[in-house]
Amino acid sequence: MTVARYLVGVDVGGTFTDLLAFDEVEGRLVSAKVPSLPGEQWRGVLGALTELEIEFDTIRAFVHGTTIATNALLERRGAKTALVATEGFRDVLEIGKGRRLTGGLFDASWQRPQPLVPRDRRHETRERIGTDGEVLTAVDASELDVLAKTLRQQDVEAVAVSFVNSYINPANECAAAAALRERLDGVPVTESAALIPERGEFERASTAVLNAYLTPVMADYLDMLSRELSERGIGAPVKIMSSNGGAMTLDIAAQRCVGTFLSGPVGGVGGAVRVAEAADLRELITFDMGGTSTDVALVDDLTPRMSHDNQIDAYPLQMPQLDIHTIGAGGGSIIWIGPDGTLQIGPQSAGAVPGPACYGSGGDEPTISDANLLLGRLATDRPLAGGLVLDAAAAQAAFRPVADALGTDDLVALADGALAVAVAKMAGAVREVSVHRGFDPRDFALVGFGGAGPMHGFLVAEELGMTEVLIPRFPGHLSALGQMMADLRRDHVKAWSGRLSELSPEDLQHEADALRRQGAELLLEDGIPVDRHRHEFTMDMRYTGQSFTLAIPWQPNDADFGPLRRAFDARHEETFGYADPGNDAEIVNVRLVSIGEVDKPPLDFASQGREDPKIGRRQAWFGGWTDTAIYDRADLPLEFTFTGPAIVEEAGSTSVIPPDWSVTVQDSGALICCFDEQASF
Numbered sequence: 001m002t003v004a005r006y007l008v009g010v011d012v013g014g015t016f017t018d019l020l021a022f023d024e025v026e027g028r029l030v031s032a033k034v035p036s037l038p039g040e041q042w043r044g045v046l047g048a049l050t051e052l053e054i055e056f057d058t059i060r061a062f063v064h065g066t067t068i069a070t071n072a073l074l075e076r077r078g079a080k081t082a083l084v085a086t087e088g089f090r091d092v093l094e095i096g097k098g099r100r101l102t103g104g105l106f107d108a109s110w111q112r113p114q115p116l117v118p119r120d121r122r123h124e125t126r127e128r129i130g131t132d133g134e135v136l137t138a139v140d141a142s143e144l145d146v147l148a149k150t151l152r153q154q155d156v157e158a159v160a161v162s163f164v165n166s167y168i169n170p171a172n173e174c175a176a177a178a179a180l181r182e183r184l185d186g187v188p189v190t191e192s193a194a195l196i197p198e199r200g201e202f203e204r205a206s207t208a209v210l211n212a213y214l215t216p217v218m219a220d221y222l223d224m225l226s227r228e229l230s231e232r233g234i235g236a237p238v239k240i241m242s243s244n245g246g247a248m249t250l251d252i253a254a255q256r257c258v259g260t261f262l263s264g265p266v267g268g269v270g271g272a273v274r275v276a277e278a279a280d281l282r283e284l285i286t287f288d289m290g291g292t293s294t295d296v297a298l299v300d301d302l303t304p305r306m307s308h309d310n311q312i313d314a315y316p317l318q319m320p321q322l323d324i325h326t327i328g329a330g331g332g333s334i335i336w337i338g339p340d341g342t343l344q345i346g347p348q349s350a351g352a353v354p355g356p357a358c359y360g361s362g363g364d365e366p367t368i369s370d371a372n373l374l375l376g377r378l379a380t381d382r383p384l385a386g387g388l389v390l391d392a393a394a395a396q397a398a399f400r401p402v403a404d405a406l407g408t409d410d411l412v413a414l415a416d417g418a419l420a421v422a423v424a425k426m427a428g429a430v431r432e433v434s435v436h437r438g439f440d441p442r443d444f445a446l447v448g449f450g451g452a453g454p455m456h457g458f459l460v461a462e463e464l465g466m467t468e469v470l471i472p473r474f475p476g477h478l479s480a481l482g483q484m485m486a487d488l489r490r491d492h493v494k495a496w497s498g499r500l501s502e503l504s505p506e507d508l509q510h511e512a513d514a515l516r517r518q519g520a521e522l523l524l525e526d527g528i529p530v531d532r533h534r535h536e537f538t539m540d541m542r543y544t545g546q547s548f549t550l551a552i553p554w555q556p557n558d559a560d561f562g563p564l565r566r567a568f569d570a571r572h573e574e575t576f577g578y579a580d581p582g583n584d585a586e587i588v589n590v591r592l593v594s595i596g597e598v599d600k601p602p603l604d605f606a607s608q609g610r611e612d613p614k615i616g617r618r619q620a621w622f623g624g625w626t627d628t629a630i631y632d633r634a635d636l637p638l639e640f641t642f643t644g645p646a647i648v649e650e651a652g653s654t655s656v657i658p659p660d661w662s663v664t665v666q667d668s669g670a671l672i673c674c675f676d677e678q679a680s681f
Contacts, residue, residue: 246489
């Protein structure tokens with residue numbers, strides 16, 4: 001009988017599919033990187049497993065990050081969807097809040113993006129729930145019979161039901177959804193209050209429509225993935241990474257597909273938290289640069305910041321997800337000349353096929369990877385991951401049309417300038433999650449990962465005045481590591497509001513107990529025993545008269561509201577620069593995160609190393625051509641120290657350490673890098 005021994009994490013990116021597997025018998029990690037296959041992501045997953053020669057029946061756990069939902073929305077490949085709304089509210093998707101969600105404020109040519117559900121497929125029904133939750137008008141079964149007939153005639157493939165005030169009492173919404181499921185024979189129906197029982201008619205309707213629009217696409221992919229894995233003997237439970245930083249079962253992913261928009265990037269944040277904790281760091285900014293995009297997030301006291309008021313493309317999304325900011329700048333981002341004659345980076349990407357020009361696979365446009373090759377920061381004499389050997393002549397040829405357009409023949413200066421533009425864009429993304437949220441990035445360490453993160457992270461840190469950078473082991477596979485180590489997570493929210501001066505701690509405790517029981521029941525259904533449950537509460541709070549809220553942690557054993565109020569005042573001052581202790585504060589929502597803890601591999605990536613891990617030297621550009629030491633990451637011994645300029649090569653990534661940075665190999669195998677401010681003067 002074969003012994004199950006592997007824990008597997010898979011991150012499917014826009015360019016590459018990264019797989020990391022932990023061998024529980026030998027206590028080692030193995031990795032693979034293969035090109036992503038658009039439209040057939042599961043083939044890349046199987047290809048990575050085959051490359052590692054892992055016997056499929058030895059896999060014990062399998063967690064998968066996917067971009068299926070994101071790609072389907074961006075490419076408008078969702079289902080033919082209908083919306084059923086309360087009478088008088090069919091146009092809430094178009095009316096919105098009267099503000100632009102995309103485009104510049106002064107763009108005279110701006111046009112409102114079309115809703116995912118056209119007006120002829122938006123239907124009304126006579127029903128009403130009062131603001132206190134009372135059923136004023138129940139749903140009419142005969143009216144639903146007529147509506148179901150109309151929906152069948154329209155050949156709809158999915159339905160969203162969003163009624164006014166259903167977040168207080170979902171009775172009418174549940175009744176209508178159940179009736180439509182019965183009458184529409186297999187057409188998936190999304191209930192808005194089942195997704196997000198919160199205020200915000202427009203946001204709730206938009207979220208329900210997004211979920212309905214993407215459900216058939218996601219369900220088809222998950223069915224295909226499950227079937228293909230099962231046919232190959234993989235009997236391990238398969239889980240999907242969720243945007244909230246946890247994992248969820250395939251059934252839940254199919255029902256709540258809008259929870260997978262950040263499925264890949266959140267794995268990187270989770271992996272970074274684990275690595276930073278092992279390195280005794282608690283304040284960090286994650287910098288995940290792949291082939292297509294760069295994702296950044298702020299982690300305060302080892303806790304990633306969450307966002308509940310989000311937007312995907314042009315559509316509001318009121319679901320809990322990590323506060324990750326994404327820009328179109330990756331190793332494959334194309335360098336081009338804008339209409340005004342300036343140098344531009346992305347968001348167009350060469351992808352995995354044909355890839356950057358230096359890959360030698362047919363790409364003929366210059367990319368960030370080509371720029372790094374021209375600057376001596378990538379090797380041409382040794383193969384990279386997957387046996388890829390880079391072509392310097394192809395990179396030069398790709399840059400020449402851009403150089404001609406700018407009237408220069410200095411390709412090195414052009415490549416250096418292109419990187420400077422990219423670094424400025426990426427530094428702006430870091431400011432978005434730090435300075436714009438009330439944090440000083442200089443108080444944080446930058447954790448660089450992804451295929452291109454360690455190559456550019458130091459330049460971004462210098463741009464922002466940050467003096468500490470951490471490069472984890474297996475940086476090109478950190479998202480897969482985070483997915484492998486992800487606990488199951490269920491988010492719950494209760495719209496329970498009032499001023500602290502008028503609320504009772506006992507009543508709040510009653511609501512919290514009910515939520516906790518609900519969370520525990522769902523974790524038990526997911527197969528997580530009670531001794532592995534963890535429950536964490538936060539309150540959405542604001543001063544009386546405000547329209548925005550802050551999430552404040554709450555301990556259920558607090559005897560009164562004193563600690564909660566002090567924590568809110570402190571967070572408000574930290575975020576906005578002032579507190580108003582004389583004003584009453586109020587609770588808007590009670591939130592619960594129920595976590596089911598899973599087995600995790602130990603973070604022991606260190607090797608024995610060699611006394612001299614240097615594998616060569618070459619000229620690299622750091623404001624001038626500089627003789628630069630080249631190291632093999634796998635050969636770096638513990639506590640080994642060196643200074644920049646240096647280049648550290650490993651499977652899946654390359655770290656470029658500029659001058660004035662000192663590097664130490666930490667016990668976990670991570671590189672702890674510090675900037676010598678004195679040396680820079």
